[in-house]
Amino acid sequence: MNWIGLWTMVRREIQRLARVPIQAVVAPLISALLFIFIFGFVVGGNIRKIDGYRYLEFVLPGVVMMNVIAASFLQTTSQIYFQRFQKSIEEILVAPLSYVEMIAGSLGIVILRSVFTALGIMLIGVVFGAVHMHSLPEFLFWVVFVSMIFGFLGIIVALWAKTFEQLNVLMVFFIQPLSMVGGVFNTVEMLPPWLRWLAYGNPLFYFINGLRHSMIGFSEGPAGFGVVFTLVLAAVLGGIVWRLYSIGWGLRE
């Protein structure tokens, strides 16, 4: 394993992100602060408790997960696409790095960025007195594996995209709408029965529900299904990305 090469990939991305702190750090925290303040504090003050928790405490895990998803996806799409655009991806291609190492280097920074984003939002949550931790290992499982899933998706989109416009397709048409209807702001019970499929048929519901369970112990999904689904999805997407790297799709001419 080329550990130095791997660490260099992570180190380089940290330095790149340090050049764009507003985009990488401040923007998600401000967005989370507004969500927590408006939906959790202002509106939530008028909503009854859910399973004994204030609405703000119910909403916070969803806000964390929405930002983890966005941070992971944007990290790999911007990293890989810009490297392709500048051709600086060739620095990686000519180096003695295996495909697994190349992918792990990109995912390492994804996980770091996601954990950092999650911790930042949790700190805001502490200010509002809304942070609980039902199970830390469970919390880390959801943050790490969901980051991996959206990091992989970001890599696939970045390899496929030929224009900057195409980078946003998945985010605008799928990820953002699905996260909004994935139970961030409401329980499944709040939905009319004929609309509940919108939650159970939505993959993002299981991620939000899982993180919420790790924080406040409240869950509406079938026990264990979310974990198995997440592990299988991460493995399948990881396999696809490995295959794309090994044939050089979008990477090599």
Added chain:
Amino acid sequence: MTPALEISHLRKVYRGGTVAVEDVSLTIQPGDFFGFLGPNGAGKSTTIHCITGISNPSSGTIKIFGVDAVTDYRAARKLVGLSPQEFNVDPFATARNIVDWMGGYFGMPKALRKARTEMLIERFDLVPHANKPFRELSGGLKRRVILARAMVHDPQLLILDEPTAGVDVELRMQLWGYLQELNRDGKTILLTSHYLEEIERLCRNIAIVAKGRIIRNGPKEEFFTEPGGLERAYLAATGKAADHVAAGAA
């Protein structure tokens, strides 16, 4: 002796169907200073991309010091340093970081990487510019950074794709001196250039490629025993001799 580079029937067809390299076979011995000549679009850069892993060969084999560049690509990559024709870097990164990161990708420990980076920065007169973003450097300085990056891991085979394009005479002379020094120390160098005098001055063996095939290949002396020297041989090999003569007559 195991050749430094052995290419056998290399063919590269791009996804759109464009044949960039038709059939290239080439052997470069260790310690050689090899000139790879050809007009634009002849297949020089594509051949280099296949050697270094930027392109996937469609067929044929490439061996670097006996190591297969496709099936054992990690071992093969360690032996090669590439200075590409285009500036393929993050334009916002500093010169020092660009060189240091490449050493990192090649697995060099921090102390060794730092020593090599500083030595190359000094060697290429980059000290006052080392912490400036790449995009703020002049064309000549950018070229020096790219060369330093290619050499940071001390490769056995150095591939230089038009390294002196757009640089001033002073740097060109300085670079020639450094390349000759490296070659004397045992490094094998593959050089492409459109400056025939550069090839003439530095290289011991020369291959001319046109339309994706090697047209001529041999020791430099062979080209200079003919009337008109390398220029005439180059134009004849690439089919431009008649036009050249006609233009001269006009």
